[in-house]
Every structure is written in C-alpha cells, then in structure tokens.
Amino acid sequence: MISLKDGHTGGQMDVWSMTAVERAALVDRLAALDDEQWAAQSLCTGWSVRDVTGHILAVASMSTGRFVRGMVGNRFSFERLQSEGIKQQTRKRTNADLVAALQAKVDSRAKPPGPSTTVLGETLVHGEDIFRALAGAPLTHPIEHVTTCAEFYKKNRFPLQVKRRIAGVTLRMTDADWCHGSGPEVSGPGIAILMVMLGRKAFLPEVQGDGVTILAGRP
Numbered sequence: 642m643i644s645l646k647d648g649h650t651g652g653q654m655d656v657w658s659m660t661a662v663e664r665a666a667l668v669d670r671l672a673a674l675d676d677e678q679w680a681a682q683s684l685c686t687g688w689s690v691r692d693v694t695g696h697i698l699a700v701a702s703m704s705t706g707r708f709v710r711g712m713v714g715n716r717f718s719f720e721r722l723q724s725e726g727i728k729q730q731t732r733k734r735t736n737a738d739l740v741a742a743l744q745a746k747v748d749s750r751a752k753p754p755g756p757s758t759t760v761l762g763e764t765l766v767h768g769e770d771i772f773r774a775l776a777g778a779p780l781t782h783p784i785e786h787v788t789t790c791a792e793f794y795k796k797n798r799f800p801l802q803v804k805r806r807i808a809g810v811t812l813r814m815t816d817a818d819w820c821h822g823s824g825p826e827v828s829g830p831g832i833a834i835l836m837v838m839l840g841r842k843a844f845l846p847e848v849q850g851d852g853v854t855i856l857a858g859r860p
Contacts, residue, residue, distance in 0.1 A: 654785065656756075656757045656758050656760075656761050656789065657748075657750055657757060659761050659783070659785070659786045659789065660757070660760050660761045660764055661747050661748050662783070662786070663761065663764040663765050663768065663782065663786060664701075664743060664746065664747045664764055665747050666768075666780065666781075667697070667743065667764065667768045667780075668740060668743050668744045668747065670768075670772060670780065671694060671739070671740050671743065671771075672740045674690065674736070674775075676736065678690060678775055679691045679736045681774060681775060682774060683767075683770045683771050683774045684769070684770040684771075684773055684774050684841055684843055685767070685770050688727075688770075690771050690774070690775070691731060691736065691739065692727050692731070693767050693770055693771050694730075694731075694739050694743065694771070695726070695727040695728075695729075695730035695731040695739065696723060696726060696727050696730075696763075696767065697743065697763060697764060697767050697768075698730040698739065698742055698743055698746065699723070699726030699727060699729065699730050700726075700752070700753065700759075700760060700763045700764075701743070701746040701749050701751060701760065701764075702730070702746070702749075702751055703726075703751055703752055703753040704751055704752075704753075705753070705754045708722075708753045708754055709754075711725065711726070719800055730742070756793065758789060758790065758793040759793075761786065761789065761790060761793075762790045762793060762794060765782060765786055765787070765790055766790070766835070766836070766839060768780050769832065769836055769841070770841070773836075773841075773843055773844070774843075782832060784814075784816060784817045784831055787814075787817065787831040787832055787835055788814070788817050788819045788831060790835055791812075791814075791819060791821070791831070791834065791835050791838065792819075794835070794838055794839065795807065795812075795821050795822075795838065801839060801840075802840075802860075803838050803839060805859075806838065806840060806856070806859050806860075807821075807822060807838055807856070808822075809822075809823075809824040809825075809852075809855065810822055810824045810825055810826070810827050810852035810855055810856065811823055811824055811825065811826040811827065811852065812826075812827050812828075812834050812838065812852075813826055813827070813828040813834070813850075814828070814829070814830070814831040814834050815828055815829055815830060815831075816830050816831050817831045819831065819834075824852060824855075825850065825851035825852035825855060826850040826851060826852050827848050827849075827850045827852040827853055827855075827856060828848060828849060828850050829847050829848030829849060830847060832844075833847035833848050834848065837856055840859075840860060842857065845857055
C-alpha cells in the first residue's frame with residue numbers, strides 16, 4: 642500500500658522512503674562509471690552525466706529559502722538557477738566526490754518549494770536520463786515509484802508542460818493498473834509511459850498505439 646504523505650505511517654511506504662531507495666540505487670550505478678561515461682551526454686540537452694548528477698545533488702540540497710534567494714540572484718530565470726546549482730555542486734568535486742556526496746544525501750528531506758514528490762521525480766527521471774543515454778543495463782524501479790511520479794506529473798503545467806503534452810491521448814501502463822486521459826491510446830511499460838509524458842523521445846520506440854504519433858510531434 643502506498644501513501645503519498647511526507648512521513649511514515651505504519652507499514653506504508655512514503656514518498657521520502659521511495660526517494661531514498663532511488664537515490665541508493667543511483668549511487669550504486671554511478672559508482673561503477675568510468676571517466677568517459679561521466680563526460681557523456683545525457684538525455685538532457687546540454688547536460689553531461691556529471692551535470693545531471695550535480696543537478697540531482699542541487700535538488701537534494703535545496704530549501705525554500707535557498708530557492709527564493711537563487712531565483713532572485715539569477716533574475717528569476719529557472720534555467721539560470723539550475724545551471725548555477727550544477728556549477729556549485731560540481732566545481733570542486735571529482736566524480737568520486739559526487740558519488741560520495743549523493744550517498745550522504747540518500748536520506749535527506751531537503752527540497753525546493755512544493756510537494757516532496759518533486760524530489761522523487763527528479764531522482765527517478767534524471768537517473769533514466771543518465772543510464773538510457775549510456776545504453777547500458779537499464780535501471781529498475783518499483784512500479785509504485787513510477788505510478789506515484791506519473792500521478793504527480795500528469796497535472797504539471799510549469800515548468801515541464803506535461804499537461805499540454807499529453808492532452809488528447811490516453812496513457813496506459815501495461816505493467817500497472819494505471820491509465821490517464823482520453824483519446825488515441827499510448828500504451829507500454831510504466832517507465833516508458835512516464836518518460837514520454839516528460840518529453841523523452843528516446844522512449845517512444847517502447848510504446849505503441851494510435852496516440853504515439855501525436856506525442857512524437859510535440860516538444
């Protein structure tokens with residue numbers, strides 16, 4: 642049974658527990674990368690694997706106050722805030738240092754303003770951005786983590802524009818009891834559905850249905 646609360650309730654798994662699981666798995670996989678893989682391009686345009694890891698660390702180190710100060714200092718540019726966060730996290734760290742820093746943040750509950758599910762999503766999705774681009778063994782995620790993120794992102798307007806991207810199609814996960822929307826269907830594994838919701842076209846070959854061409858044509 643899944644709880645979307647921020648704290649533990651009996652035997653339920655909460656969002657922070659899910660995030661800790663995802664972070665720990667990411668630490669293990671990042672620790673095995675060589676320098677060439679760290680420098681490789683991720684699925685995030687303009688961001689290397691090292692950059693994406695720095696971004697994950699920046700999110701794991703965020704607070705409401707730091708977010709507000711950062712937005713003011715970066716002239717209210719979300720993109721500049723992200724770039725500055727990456728620079729701060731990676732500037733004086735080796736790749737091994739980044740792994741150790743993320744290990745230290747596995748159980749952190751620091752977050753930017755908004756729901757804690759934001760941090761789960763950042764960890765899970767950016768982990769996919771890294772390892773799908775490297776074309777190695779795929780990451781595995783408990784399906785509850787994937788559906789929790791999908792429920793969270795399906796209403797997103799800013800900054801990810803998910804609601805606009807998935808308008809007019811039915812999304813159906815074939816490995817979970819999860820379906821959303823109306824219109825031509827897009828079906829496939831939960832992780833592929835989640836990633837195409839977020840505009841990752843590298844996952845389009847893993848989904849099928851009459852709605853795929855609609856998503857393929859949207860940024």
